[in-house]
Amino acid sequence: MASPESANWFELAVAILATWRLCFLVAREDGPFDLILRLRLRAGHGMVARLLDCPYCLSLWVAAPIAAWLAGDPVQGLLLWQAISAGSCLLTMAGDVLLRWAAPAAPPAQPLLGPVSRALAPERGL
Numbered sequence: 001m002a003s004p005e006s007a008n009w010f011e012l013a014v015a016i017l018a019t020w021r022l023c024f025l026v027a028r029e030d031g032p033f034d035l036i037l038r039l040r041l042r043a044g045h046g047m048v049a050r051l052l053d054c055p056y057c058l059s060l061w062v063a064a065p066i067a068a069w070l071a072g073d074p075v076q077g078l079l080l081w082q083a084i085s086a087g088s089c090l091l092t093m094a095g096d097v098l099l100r101w102a103a104p105a106a107p108p109a110q111p112l113l114g115p116v117s118r119a120l121a122p123e124r125g126l
Contacts, residue, residue, distance in 0.1 A: 011070055012070075012080070012083065012084070012087075015063070015066045015067070015070060015080075015084045015087075016083075016084050016087030016088055016091070017091075018066065019059055019062045019063045019066060019084050019085065019087070019088040020055075020059070020087070020088040020091040020092065022058075022062050023055040023058040023059050023062055023088055023092070024055055024092065024095075026039075026040075026052055026055075026058055027052065027053055027054060027055040027058055028055065039052065040052050040053065055088070055089075055092045056089050056092065059084075059085040059088035059089055059092075060081075060085050062085075062088070063080075063081050063082075063084035063085040063088065064081050066080075066084055067080035067081035067083075067084055068081075
């Protein structure tokens, strides 16, 4: 039988993975039936579009309700919020490093851009 401490670690790991998956889906994938792509295109070129294009930014917003749900008190909620977001960011960074390593022919200076940023790249000089 699992101890309460191991259950907390399991919940944290699941929260981090769920946050990363949702952020990656929204920022880097088109989604089922292109629903996410349509959402990003509908967002236009403003602040919301940039938010939907950044898995690091998204992780803060996605982690907040998860942390609030898991937390026992406000201080624990704030700490969990940052820990879940940080874990999601670390997974995103690790994935980016693996993608660059797996495709060495790609120019190293080219950032991994989401669809909105890729569309705006010529305007920004990227």
